[in-house]
Amino acid sequence: MNIKPLADRVLVKPVAAEEKTAAGIIIPDTAKEKPLKGNVLAIGNGTKDDEMVVKVGDTVLYGKYAGTELELDGDKYLIMRQSDILAVIG
Numbered sequence: 001m002n003i004k005p006l007a008d009r010v011l012v013k014p015v016a017a018e019e020k021t022a023a024g025i026i027i028p029d030t031a032k033e034k035p036l037k038g039n040v041l042a043i044g045n046g047t048k049d050d051e052m053v054v055k056v057g058d059t060v061l062y063g064k065y066a067g068t069e070l071e072l073d074g075d076k077y078l079i080m081r082q083s084d085i086l087a088v089i090g
Helices: none
Strands: 009-014 037-043 059-062 068-072 075-081 085-089
Touching: 009 059
Parallel strands: none
Antiparallel strands: 009 037, 009 075, 037 059, 059 085, 068 075
């Protein structure tokens, strides 16, 4: 993959949704919620007003409708502005 986000954009690989509940019930594809957590794969250079806070390798939380979905080589990714990221995990 050779995608370089521009400005304050971030390329995120969403973490797969849970397949089972704690009680062992299997969740069908139609009932799964869109994952809100992912791993940062690439970042832009930032803008003159906003420096990049996230870095490649960070695990992040983002809003439910954040970013634009794209598919490359059968894998799904999100590209979003850094401001769409709510938090960095651990």
